[in-house]
Amino acid sequence: MRYTRENGWKSATKEARKEIFDFSEGYKHFLNIGKTEREFVRESIKLAEQNGFSNIEEFETLKAGDKVYYINREKNIVLVIIGKKDILEGINFVVSHIDCPRIDLKQNPLYEDSEYAMMKTHYYGGIKKYQWVSTPLALHGSVILSNGDKVDIIIGEDENDPVFTIPDILPHLDSKVQRERKSSEVFKGEELNIIVGSIPSEIKDEDVKERVKYTVLEKLNETYGMEEEDFMSAELQLVPAHKAKDVGFDRGIVGSYGHDDRICGYTSLKAILDLEEVPEKTAVCFLADKEETGSAGSTGLQSFYIEYFVSDIMYKMMGDKYNDYLMRKCLWNSRALSSDVSAGINPIFKSVHDEQNASKLGYGIVVTKYTGVRGKGGTSDADAEYVGEIRRLFNENDIKWQMAMLGKVDEGGGGTVAMYLAHHGIRTIDAGPAVVSMHSPFELASKYDIYETYRAYKVFFEK
Template identity: 70%
Template sequence: MLLKKENGWKNKDLEREKIFDFCQEYKTSLDLGKTEREYVRFGLELAKKNGFVCANSKERLEAGDKVYYVNREKNLVLVVVGKEDIKKGINYVVSHIDSPRIDLKQNPLYEELELAYMKTHYYGGIKKYQWASIPLSLHGVVILANGERRDIIIGEKEDDPVFTIPDLLPHLAAKYQGDRQTSEVIKGEELQIIVGSIPTEVKNSEIKELIKYQILEELNRTYNMIEEDFISAEFQLVPAFKAKDVGLDRSLIGAYGQDDRVCGYTSLRAILDLSEIPVKTAVCFLADKEETGSHGSTGLQSNYLEYFTSDLINKIQGAYNDLDLRKTLWNSNALSSDVNAAMDPIFKGVHEPQNAAKLNYGIVVTKFTGARGKSGTNDADAEYVWSIRNLLNTHGITWQIGELGRVDEGGGGTVAMFLAEVGIKTIDVGPALLAMHSPFEVSSKLDIYETYRTYKVFFEKMI
């Protein structure tokens, strides 16, 4: 039998209204959670409303218990304890909730030509020119000199000011930018935001930078900040616009941060919507730092997965040893829930069409990622690929296969290899996007809903 896939909207049994309603809630999640800290807060609030309690409040756990773990406000783990002995394995769905963005430098503020600017450092893989001349909002947290914390969001309310990175006008750009490579049309050090232009009214001969001083006055009045406080702050610049329907038929969604909050939201909703106690313990893990290599204490290269899994074993069994942890991980299944690149008819030359993902063809099963000769990847074994294929077919889920571009075109990685390194059977499964890593990524509503259905079935039925 030939491998034949078709556009999912051709399925007459699709509940279009249910799909559109689900995606309306998804868009709201994108608007409320534009940083990893915000997304953890959003997810935690939903979890508490659905009966999840802090794991630290429970000495023992039994089948049906619903608990959460939070790691440094940047990881959220939701757990539904299953009926089966935990050493027979856990079903993990692991997404990342960090997205490419622009961070402020630790000493960002300066004045020149009677304008105040702030210097930035981009985070993750971006096309830098895409971030110029668009409205940006500032999100972050600052710890003041006295230890007090301030959460700051500027640019999301209708009457808020926004920020922008000015680009060079085309009339003067031919010589200055014309010969630059695409990656340097805007250079990293040129990603600077305008923050003000009115000088202070303070009369003091020692104040040389009057506009910079006025900005510091405003920060001090509003947030109690002084210039040194930027050192103990995390400030991110993200697109100021909201998630929108795309197309006359409203079948698509355009928004910032869909890589990978589309998987974060669908996996979150999947575990919240479980109506029965699963056979295997179900874990939804929202991670950080994937876009920069999964390093740090909140990335998948830390041992946080082993930490909370050990705690689960201890609370379920009433005892713990390292061999129990190793058995549990080795017997576990995981979906590295991350996005793939949808083939764009404008740029289809970067794809090999027979193995490329397309919008509206359902969730994408990606056996391997990496670059060129499969470097930097988990290459799922045939047996595990079959088990996922069988699960999707058995439950009537619209799915497709996908590679991340032609063999020598480039490539990319996910968290899959870090899950596999501790023995968990793992494969990448998530929807496809157009314009990935841009300020306005495009997804299919049908694919989003099929992603949710996949994760829910995985939690419920994967053995």
Template identity: 45%
Template sequence: MAEDKAKDSIWSQYTDSDREVLEKLSAGYIDFLSRCKTERESAAEAVTLAEKAGYRDLYAMLEAGEQVRPGDKVYAVNMKKSVVLFNIGEEPLEKGMNILGAHIDTCRLDVKQNPFYEEGGLAYLDTHYYGGIKKYQWVALPLALHGVVVKPSGEVVEICIGEDEKDPVFCVTDLLVHLSQEQLKKAGAKVVEGESLDILVGNYPLKEGEKESVKAGVLKLIKDKYGIEEEDFQSAELALVPAGKARELGFDRSMVLAYGQDDRVCSYTSLMAMLETGRMRRTACCLLVDKEEIGSVGATGMQSRFFENVVAELLNAMGQGSDLSVRRTLANSKMLSSDVSSAYDALYASSFDKKNVAYLGKGMVFNKFTGARGKSGSNDANAEYLGEIRGIMKKHNVHFQLAELGKVDLGGGGTIAYIMSLYGMQVIDSGVGVLSMHAPWEATSKVDIYEVWKGYQAFLVEA
């Protein structure tokens, strides 16, 4: 059964028209990945695209005293890091929504609040890694600096260094192999320690012979260009991410290699599916959130009340402002938790159950449950809901597969599905299979990107 599944080809079933749409979608996705590497950048791009598609700022409408009516398309932003969009349907909101929910944060190296130091004639930035990473993968790699620095006056300075070909890049150094006998005896988790993931940023002294003159030289360059003092980094959000553009992968260009595809592959396709919806019977919603990689915590994560508060505001603007209306709306909603799944990798075959794993290039992936080992922390969708979803996908000719993350006792993972299920709504995880998940560069198939986009569109109009 597993062998047959692995041999099936979707490519051969596509028409020339399918291939044209697939390549256009992939080109837009690659461009998105290349330009949007942080949650702030992704949220800003989502707003730009939404406004072009006719969406309006919900809170601006509320300030102007406007009502929200069926046919309206609105959005709301939370602290520039999370976005939610609604296409208001003809049915009362209390009957529920069809929700696509993805996250736009990714694994990275965050700059600490007091980061600058000099040692051995080299200047460094101290970092704290974000999300679940293999630390040894982040050494000897060109890195770009993205983020914002906020001065006490409130002025926000945006930083992006390392993406333009003329920009310098940064890196974490590695120990030369000639001196690595002791290092290579360590377990993988200890080969590179978290406190060793510091970024090399300079070697040119401002004045010869002075203490910490290399650090002083770097700080002078920063002040001259950005007007930022060293103490301003105390109120900064800066991240180091792999430098460079997303690329097509393989001789046949059938795949995408890029940083941050978990979960931008699902957030981008969810957003595109949402923006292409027309007049709706049932309200459609696209939710793009922050902090999933660290447990969905904080004011911009899914565990915050942001989404619930926006739904309350939306209902109030439609003349249905009671707490009961909010509860009914959420409980009657249906959701695809749009997140990635592990894809079968023949080089690490022993980690997968071949009968229950996603295969790259075989279509959209559904995970009935995630969690770890004994399904700990899992949503575990109802069979009735999964049956309904299967029917929708088959009706719209969406190729899909059912999968788990890997062998039962090897670990696991989670998404925002379990949080949304707390409202009593039907939720299932769905997305794209990924190779090298959480590595600085991840791989996906154009086929899966195309099929998941089709699947998200089908869900919004049919569920």
């Protein structure tokens, strides 16, 4: 039978629609409380422990049915259910990233200019810089104080909190300084500075020249015990201050910051938590960091962390029989879904897509054989046999899916963690929902696709 795509809402019963909408409420709540990778990991630990998972540090041995989690520097969490089959037959991985495009503070950020207290920033990941100006921003992150204590900061999420903003120039005066700039330079990186204060300190010390800046330091010291040097050992991020919201009269779309890729992080987390029986093969939900900047660093997929935790699992199952050859054999026999989002057709800019090979909102999870940039650069390109396996798995379990690529061949492109999984010999393909306005402060995703992605990941773990 010829493969055709169909909008999933058309066949969704009243009962199914209620399940879809209910699931999305949980997802929206998680987005609102997990706006950084550290926060997402903390909330994931809570859910994991509520569902019978325990920290791996409590285990000297592992056996079928054990549920454990690993934490890597508060920015990765790996949830594991030991399966019935010999682990040398491989592991079923679903791997998502939980970092998102954002704006970070520089390590020496605070200064005073024109009687404003300002902070300098450095954007993280691929953003359209102009989308982040003249909008309320919240400050999230962690600071290591001079005495070694760690302080977590969230300012701007409570309705009574102040927010921060990058001031744009009014259209009446922009003709010479901004209007003729191309879109990538409407705001330049060094211009993305935020207003953090405007009232001068009442201090009488004549040596204090920058009194508005001093007010900010007084507030930070009073509330968090911070001194200016503590910014050097801080990770502070600016994210949109708004909450996840339903979009449209029919409420069929969730609009939010962070769909890419927390939509896959949440659905894969829920999928492994909701497994009712011990899976045949060991199941691993891996929530990683640093994808938006190339997956480098000790918490990115280019690190050897995957080998670390897989070898630890195997050693705790095999004891002295374990060796590195067996770990590599396990990885070579493993399968993975690189769970990342696809670019859904934007109704205003359809020309960048080959519509016959593009994803649409409401049509189910998107399977992407290859990503990359022009000529398939920077992709693993799943083999046809593995595509066939995933196709059969989804068809046999009534999963609504579509096949797509990122955009037209010469329009641009992008990558995922797939090639770093494939580097270990793991058979890998990208699979996640379509998103419109990707990398913006307010991305769009269909509630139908969110739920269908959860169902797809759960089937992958089970089957």
